[in-house]
Amino acid sequence: MEVLATISFSLAMIAYSVASTQFFLDLAKKRASQGSAAAARALLVGACMHAVQIVTTSFFTGTCPVASMRFALSLAALVAVVAFLIMRRGRQIDALGTFVGPVGLTFLVAAQFIGDSVGPTGVSRAMLAFHVTANLVGLGFVLFAGGASAFYVLVDRRLRSKHLGVIGRLPSLDVLDSIQHRMLLIGFPLLTLGAVSGGMFFSQIDVTSAISMARAILGYAAWCVVAGVLLLRALWGWDGRRSAYGTLTGVLFVWLVLMVYMLRPLLGALV
Amino acid sequence: MIVVVGLSHHTAPIELREQVALDEEAAHQLVRLLEASPDVAEVFIVSTCNRVEIVAATLEETERSSIACIASCRAALVSRSPAADSAIYEHRGIGAVRHLVRVASSLDSLVVGEAQILGQMKEGFELARNLGTIGPSLHQLFARASRGAKRVRSETTVGVGQVSVPSIAVDLALQIFGDMHGRKAVLIGLGEMGQTVARLLNEAGASLSVVGRDSQRVEALAQRFSCGAFVMGELPQLLVDADVVVSSTSAPGSVVTLADLEMRRKTRRGGNLFFIDLAVPRDIEPQIGNLDGVFLYDVDDLSQVAAESTGARRQAADAAEAIVDEVVADWERRESALLVTPTIKALRAKLRLAMEAELARSLRGRLRDLDLEQRAALSKMLDSGLNRLLHEPTTRLREEANHKEGSADEMIAVLNALFELEDVDSVELDVSSMRVPATDSLLPPDEPEDSGAIEKMRSETKDTSLRGGESGESHRDSG
Numbered sequence: 001m002e003v004l005a006t007i008s009f010s011l012a013m014i015a016y017s018v019a020s021t022q023f024f025l026d027l028a029k030k031r032a033s034q035g036s037a038a039a040a041r042a043l044l045v046g047a048c049m050h051a052v053q054i055v056t057t058s059f060f061t062g063t064c065p066v067a068s069m070r071f072a073l074s075l076a077a078l079v080a081v082v083a084f085l086i087m088r089r090g091r092q093i094d095a096l097g098t099f100v101g102p103v104g105l106t107f108l109v110a111a112q113f114i115g116d117s118v119g120p121t122g123v124s125r126a127m128l129a130f131h132v133t134a135n136l137v138g139l140g141f142v143l144f145a146g147g148a149s150a151f152y153v154l155v156d157r158r159l160r161s162k163h164l165g166v167i168g169r170l171p172s173l174d175v176l177d178s179i180q181h182r183m184l185l186i187g188f189p190l191l192t193l194g195a196v197s198g199g200m201f202f203s204q205i206d207v208t209s210a211i212s213m214a215r216a217i218l219g220y221a222a223w224c225v226v227a228g229v230l231l232l233r234a235l236w237g238w239d240g241r242r243s244a245y246g247t248l249t250g251v252l253f254v255w256l257v258l259m260v261y262m263l264r265p266l267l268g269a270l271v
Numbered sequence: 272m273i274v275v276v277g278l279s280h281h282t283a284p285i286e287l288r289e290q291v292a293l294d295e296e297a298a299h300q301l302v303r304l305l306e307a308s309p310d311v312a313e314v315f316i317v318s319t320c321n322r323v324e325i326v327a328a329t330l331e332e333t334e335r336s337s338i339a340c341i342a343s344c345r346a347a348l349v350s351r352s353p354a355a356d357s358a359i360y361e362h363r364g365i366g367a368v369r370h371l372v373r374v375a376s377s378l379d380s381l382v383v384g385e386a387q388i389l390g391q392m393k394e395g396f397e398l399a400r401n402l403g404t405i406g407p408s409l410h411q412l413f414a415r416a417s418r419g420a421k422r423v424r425s426e427t428t429v430g431v432g433q434v435s436v437p438s439i440a441v442d443l444a445l446q447i448f449g450d451m452h453g454r455k456a457v458l459i460g461l462g463e464m465g466q467t468v469a470r471l472l473n474e475a476g477a478s479l480s481v482v483g484r485d486s487q488r489v490e491a492l493a494q495r496f497s498c499g500a501f502v503m504g505e506l507p508q509l510l511v512d513a514d515v516v517v518s519s520t521s522a523p524g525s526v527v528t529l530a531d532l533e534m535r536r537k538t539r540r541g542g543n544l545f546f547i548d549l550a551v552p553r554d555i556e557p558q559i560g561n562l563d564g565v566f567l568y569d570v571d572d573l574s575q576v577a578a579e580s581t582g583a584r585r586q587a588a589d590a591a592e593a594i595v596d597e598v599v600a601d602w603e604r605r606e607s608a609l610l611v612t613p614t615i616k617a618l619r620a621k622l623r624l625a626m627e628a629e630l631a632r633s634l635r636g637r638l639r640d641l642d643l644e645q646r647a648a649l650s651k652m653l654d655s656g657l658n659r660l661l662h663e664p665t666t667r668l669r670e671e672a673n674h675k676e677g678s679a680d681e682m683i684a685v686l687n688a689l690f691e692l693e694d695v696d697s698v699e700l701d702v703s704s705m706r707v708p709a710t711d712s713l714l715p716p717d718e719p720e721d722s723g724a725i726e727k728m729r730s731e732t733k734d735t736s737l738r739g740g741e742s743g744e745s746h747r748d749s750g
Contacts, residue, residue: 091449092449159447159566160566163576164579172449173543174447175449233541236540237542239542240541240563
């Protein structure tokens with residue numbers, strides 16, 4: 001089982017690397033790309049190997065994937081990759097592969113070096129699994145929305161600067177805006193479920209721990225920002241650039257939460 | 272001498288070019304104004320959204336004349352906008368010829384290889400021709416420039432790829448909206464390029480509305496596109512639902528202002544709006560481009576984007592420059608040939624006069640019994656002999672003029688000195704063949720052969736020459 005996990009990890013890493021490189025090369029081409037089919041196929045192989053790696057590793061370590069921070073990161077990236085592969089069907093958004101590919105690769109590798117966290121005592125394993133699953137899947141969608149937003153800002157700036165180079169290599173603004181909106185619409189309920197379930201065992205958290213408090217505050221801040229983006233969009237039509245900047249702010253908070261998780265041992269020692 | 276005076280995207284921003292830009296009426300007036308100038312012999316104007324240039328031929332081939340001509344042209348442009356003075360460039364002589372050929376070949380265009388410029392030059396040329404301000408020099412020059420431009424398009428890859436301002440505009444719309452199906456496009460005005468953009472948007476799937484001041488023409492265009500026709504007063508309402516607005520009117524001021532977008536701001540929530548302003552002077556208030564979700568591209572912006580995407584064309588342009596060199600060399604040969612033509616004519620006239628004098632004398636003497644037919648045959652024989660005699664020197668002189676710089680001048684000087692060609696009466700120059708002296712036009716055989724006979728011959732020659740001169744002028748005009 002361990003061998004299978006190692007092989008799938010290596011293959012996933014190679015496939016993600018190939019896909020990322022191919023996406024970058026296609027974006028750098030002088031002519032507009034009509035679709036990076038090979039890169040997408042490599043990404044799909046990477047995603048499959050990634051899934052196999054998560055399942056096999058959880059088996060041989062005896063850890064539920066959704067009960068561990070180590071797997072949570074990895075699984076969130078896998079969700080973003082799968083969301084991209086689904087969304088790219090019928091849309092020219094292959095440029096987003098330059099974001100999603102490296103995210104999959106980085107999180108896959110980073111997960112190997114993160115120490116496992118211990119969940120709060122006194123919380124049922126089912127509830128914890130639900131909480132983590134909702135959060136990490138929601139996180140995956142928000143990450144993908146963030147990628148779309150980053151590209152939106154990039155394309156918007158290039159259009160305004162009137163120096164586009166070859167037109168058509170980057171996805172169109174409306175497609176990026178639509179993807180960002182859809183990803184948030186899917187991710188936000190999941191993050192809400194995560195926040196609600198987290199609230200249920202909030203009392204279990206050591207409130208005297210600054211790290212735990214910071215993590216909770218940043219998590220809620222991310223949720224609020226995403227909620228604000230969706231609300232402003234629905235009420236006042238704040239789409240496009242404003243929505244993209246809002247989403248990127250939400251993603252920033254999500255990153256901070258992840259950083260707190262990853263650096264918890266170091267931060268704990270410092271605090 | 273040819274001169275070109277003007278300003279273009281190289282020297283003037285769109286804000287300045289739109290002040291100098293000429294519609295047909297203004298171009299008409301400017302041509303008339305320049306025609307009245309004593310130093311301008313021929314003139315036409317090229318006015319596009321990227322350049323306004325006056326192409327003129329001077330009255331004399333002198334430095335003074337060219338300076339005066341350039342001054343007149345510059346003053347005419349500055350009268351449109353004093354700010355244009357610093358942006359105006361001048362070319363004269365071969366430099367002007369080269370510039371014109373490059374412009375016609377689209378090598379001087381912002382979008383190198385774009386196909387519209389030659390048609391726009393032709394429009395300016397035809398306007399001037401209808402006004403009678405085109406003479407042999409500009410006619411010849413324009414013909415050569417057109418041929419050169421066609422060669423550049425057919426023999427190089429400069430024009431390959433069909434990157435044009437309209438196609439770039441549609442590509443940008445697709446970059447913003449992704450898919451044009453279900454999108455609403457509004458065409459303001461009836462400008463040709465605007466119609467092209469609207470047609471391409473329509474073909475890409477956008478539904479179209481046409482807005483204009485002339486309801487009849489708007490209706491006609493709307494029928495062609497199978498879309499709605501609207502008057503200008505309905506524009507703010509149309510802007511509420513519009514995704515793309517293409518404006519190409521000849522209005523002197525802004526057609527769409529910030530205030531026109533107020534209704535959209537209040538009514539519509541979100542959504543991008545893409546303005547394509549193809550007019551010079553511009554139709555869309557520039558501040559509109561600063562609004563969130565609004566993208567505004569004018570002609571300069573579109574041309575810039577097009578130019579960035581045509582790096583390969585710039586390489587092909589090097590091959591095109593070689594063709595330009597050939598056209599310019601051809602023009603130089605023509606100019607050189609014109610240089611030796613007076614000498615050749617004078618030499619021919621001098622020899623012909625001498626032959627005619629001898630012929631007249633013989634016909635009064637030993638050959639006086641010849642009848643008219645025989646006299647004509649004799650005249651024809653001498654004519655042929657003269658042609659045969661002069662063929663080689665004439666050819667040689669033209670060749671020298673074409674190939675060796677300076678050597679033709681030396682030959683001209685030698686011929687002038689040997690044959691005293693300066694003394695040849697100008698009216699003799701256009702008589703190309705020997706006149707047949709009629710029997711009754713000759714002096715009585717017993718009358719002494721004095722200078723009076725020659726004088727009479729000369730007076731006859733002048734009469735004929737004058738007629739020949741008119742036909743010669745007519746020939747030059749049609750050349």
